[in-house]
Amino acid sequence: MLVLEYKVKAKKLQFLAIEEAIKTTQFIRNKCLRYWMDAAREAKIDRFALNKYSTELRNEFKFVANLNSMAVQSSAERAWLAISRFYDNCKNIVSGKKGYPRFQHDNRSVEYKTSGWKLNPIKRRITITDKKGIGELKLLGKWDIQTYSVKSIKRVRIIRRADGYYCQFCIDVEALDI
Incomplete structure (x- = not known):
């Protein structure tokens, strides 16, 4: 690679539009993490469940629907990468903190x-x-x-x-x- x-x-309006797209990406990632935290006790959440949830977010929020579908999936994948890294650290018995996924505030x-x-x-x-x-x-x-x-x-x-x-x-x- x-x-x-x-x-x-x-132009200034284009930079504002980029900022809005970045904030939407952060929103999707945080919503996917919250979905994993809430549903992890009841059902198994995997990468495909988060992608499905991201399409539900597109239907629920108009500003998420304005973002490209591949960008929405990409932000859900970022959430899954944080979750899977946490699971891998727990499985491999990494000493110290395991890296529990946290909400983003500075995407x-x-x-x-x-x-x-x-x-x-x-x-x-x-x-x-x-x-x-x-x-x-x-x-x-x-x-x-x-x-x-x-x-x-x-x-x-x-x-x-x-x-x-x-x-x-x-x-x-x-x-x-x-």
């Missing part, structure tokens, strides 16, 4: 899988196609993303940092044996 990162240049990214975004074939631009209103973002960086096929891009993540917003592309490439 190769990760290419670009700084994002956009900084939203992640899209294979849909919800579209690359410009010529210029370094990405268009986020969900209903949050992010739109087309200009990518500033040295790497040429057009050299990789769109099918090799597995995930796109928009991250908020102290000095601005960044867009990461996780690309599936073969490692060369030297």
